[in-house]
Amino acid sequence: MPELPEAETIARGLREPLTGASVDRVAVIHADVLDLEAEDFAGRLRGSRFEAIGRRGKNLVLRLADSRRLVVNLGMSGRLLMRGPGAGGPPPTHPAVYFHLQGGLGSLVYHDVRRFGRLSLHSAKEYAAWSATLGPEPLGPEFTAVALERGLRSSATPLRSWLLDQRRVAGVGNIYANEAAFLARIDPRARTNSLDADAARRLHRAIRRVLSEAIDARGTTLRDYRTAQGWEGEYGAKLQVYGRAGEPCPRCAEPIVREVLSNRSVFFCPRCQPAP
DNA sequence: CGGTAGACTTGGGCGG
DNA sequence: TAGCCCCAAGTCTACC
Missing domain, CATH: 3.20.190.10 (MutM-like, N-terminal)
Structure with missing residues (x-):
């Protein structure tokens, strides 16, 4: 959605x-x-x-x-x-x-x-x-930093793919997976079992923050999404990396990179999100 | 089982 | 301009 x-x-x-x-x-x-x-x-x-x-x-x-x-x-x-x-x-x-x-x-x-x-x-x-069959609600009480850390340790898949798996956590898609990885300063291609406890804590905060702020902005309209009243969402203007290949990183001005991972675009700053 | 690639469908844009 | 073009918030399946 x-x-x-x-x-x-x-x-x-x-x-x-x-x-x-x-x-x-x-x-x-x-x-x-x-x-x-x-x-x-x-x-x-x-x-x-x-x-x-x-x-x-x-x-x-x-x-x-x-x-x-x-x-x-x-x-x-x-x-x-x-x-x-x-x-x-x-x-x-x-x-x-x-x-x-x-x-x-x-x-x-x-x-x-x-x-x-x-x-x-x-x-x-x-x-x-x-x-x-769905994972926990990321804004709910079940989704704790400790539970996230445990989940990340149990898999060797790249972080972006892990976040898109609805059995792991319910509701994150490609836009907010990329944004959360940026806010947490983690390479979205990193294997989740290579992430330490501090990275898990940063990611937990980042997921909650980006989802909450996007709700406050009534979502992201790339093209098709509309609210029930037919309005566009306003979060698109706040995206840091998604869809911004070649633009300067908002933190360090290094150009944002786009790659393809599992047939989907992944966006990141190679300097702020170093491979672990 | 875990991970990846392709299919599904339609339309907008000319790049990333 | 138009193309056995490219790309797109998702999910399901086949296959290794």
Whole structure:
């Protein structure tokens, strides 16, 4: 998604307009974002009330009144947009699913240019099982420096890859993995079992800081991400290394380097983030 | 099991 | 300009 700060921003923006609203009708435009047949999906949601709006890692979790959960993974380009009752303004360009609400409350639109996103409907039990496959919430109490140090020691994968593994910690993606490694002054290519306790403490602080500050800025819009109200996030202007290859490091002015690691870009300052 | 490369999909930009 | 171009917030699979 849209990573954790973007998902959190969307959840906050959906809470007020969606909590307590009920689904009148579901219109499926692109069934390939569903884990069920379109008819089945629409039928199971008709009449359901949204009771609580939350997030797990990068996923939006919309709890229904009967304790089922609609889990939305936004992939690379998914949006969850509230449309007012009048639905003024231009219509969405790439709608995949419309949730029309009862009582003239407008609609919730799942919008996705690339359709890498997925919408799944879980029973309470299925949701618990799915959630258990994800690592701890990085802004929650379970994610301690000691737990992080233990996790890092148990693997020989490069730090950037470790951070992208949702079973390790839930919600960090490529933007914030690169930013956190920079703030912690660790080479993102370093094997995690080569990092010492002090590096783990720095990384713990850096992850929490970058995610918190990105939430405060309502996330990072590179191109596709929007809040539930359709606004862009403001954190892009605060990125230190991500997408800044060739620009001077904000700490030491050495040019930022871009490399490819596991088929994805990795950005770092070769002077501030020395190989251990 | 752990780690990596490619596939999936569409659109924007001409580089990193 | 246009291209068996390049790149992109993610995740799943195959394969070593």
